[in-house]
Amino acid sequence: MFFLQHSGFFPYCLFLMLVCNIQELNGFFVLRFDLVVVVCFLLTNYVLSYRCEIHTVSKKSVQHMDSLQHTIKRPVSFAGIGLHSGKIATLSILPGEENSGISFVRSDLPQAAPTPAFMDRIVDTRLATTIATEDAAMISTTEHLLAALFGMGIDNAVVELDGPEVPIMDGSAGPFVHVLKRVGRRRQNACKWMLKVKKEISFSEGDSFVKILPYEGFKVTCEIEFNHHLIRKQIFSSELTPQKFAQEIARARTFGFLDQVEKLRQSGLALGGSLENAVVIDDDCIVNAEGLRFADEFARHKALDVIGDLALLGFPLLGHVVTRKSGHGHHFSLMKQLAAQPERWDLIAYEEEGGNRVLEKVVLSTKEAGDKLLSYLLPPSIALAGQPCFA
Numbered sequence: 001m002f003f004l005q006h007s008g009f010f011p012y013c014l015f016l017m018l019v020c021n022i023q024e025l026n027g028f029f030v031l032r033f034d035l036v037v038v039v040c041f042l043l044t045n046y047v048l049s050y051r052c053e054i055h056t057v058s059k060k061s062v063q064h065m066d067s068l069q070h071t072i073k074r075p076v077s078f079a080g081i082g083l084h085s086g087k088i089a090t091l092s093i094l095p096g097e098e099n100s101g102i103s104f105v106r107s108d109l110p111q112a113a114p115t116p117a118f119m120d121r122i123v124d125t126r127l128a129t130t131i132a133t134e135d136a137a138m139i140s141t142t143e144h145l146l147a148a149l150f151g152m153g154i155d156n157a158v159v160e161l162d163g164p165e166v167p168i169m170d171g172s173a174g175p176f177v178h179v180l181k182r183v184g185r186r187r188q189n190a191c192k193w194m195l196k197v198k199k200e201i202s203f204s205e206g207d208s209f210v211k212i213l214p215y216e217g218f219k220v221t222c223e224i225e226f227n228h229h230l231i232r233k234q235i236f237s238s239e240l241t242p243q244k245f246a247q248e249i250a251r252a253r254t255f256g257f258l259d260q261v262e263k264l265r266q267s268g269l270a271l272g273g274s275l276e277n278a279v280v281i282d283d284d285c286i287v288n289a290e291g292l293r294f295a296d297e298f299a300r301h302k303a304l305d306v307i308g309d310l311a312l313l314g315f316p317l318l319g320h321v322v323t324r325k326s327g328h329g330h331h332f333s334l335m336k337q338l339a340a341q342p343e344r345w346d347l348i349a350y351e352e353e354g355g356n357r358v359l360e361k362v363v364l365s366t367k368e369a370g371d372k373l374l375s376y377l378l379p380p381s382i383a384l385a386g387q388p389c390f391a
């Protein structure tokens, strides 16, 4: 990663302009401060301020945010059943190189290329978020694992998976977070880029909506509503830090209604689902003997899903994500809206300035840069047969 180094470029331009205007007059060299100098000065200043913005922000407002990238200290492994496929898989998370992001490798398919955990790889969002490699090898139910990595501040990692679906574990991100906390993070030297939303970005469909509002930090507010007396309307809101993510969100489990579980199974889905990995709701009770982990566990799990899906933006988000009755498809549509409106966000990085201040640098902010990112975020459609959500 790099910055537009305008701090060195600017004095250099000014110096050149001044030198060009030194003239000899009566045996003396004098500086001619004419209109050309003034116009060049203003023009250069305008162009550079347009291309690169640097703000100083208080450390307090960004104190929980990393300025540098992180990976995990050593490899960790998990094994378990896939919620929908019912297939047992082993998953290993390995330390990743700087600037490599999160990528998936299908270790059971040696010919399959590694694939970045990025929105252009999304091929299905119906019950879970599924991404695919270029050669159409699927990696399904990515959201809880990606939420764990994103929520715990892991920027770079390689995820090896020997099957088509990430193990569901206990239906939450808790087991991933527990192990990630135990193994610890390793700080890297590269700057961490973050996607900072400047103006509201939204997507709505019927009475569902998802939007991101400008916010100095990362906050999620999720509202769900089900016509069931054990749920009704729930709203969960939290400012996200690794500690809060681990305490308030990570352990919230996925859930389903008993009558729907039967229908899903008849359709060949939820084959690995059980009371070990999902909260199951009957007409008048929670079927799981242990009950709920939080009174509003359902809304908290929605927050987990949103965080995991938005991790596919490839950059940590600075903004307030607000959702109502949203699903994976809505989250994907919001990401497409974001990609289509580069003037509403910047990629920024923080740099320590000493004392209590940090510099917030806009890494890429021009229309030109936005256009580049637009093509980056909206790649040519990948031809994968029978993928209904990529319309």
Ligand SMILES: [Zn+2]
Pocket: 143, 144, 254, 301, 304, 305
């Ligand atoms: Zn989920």
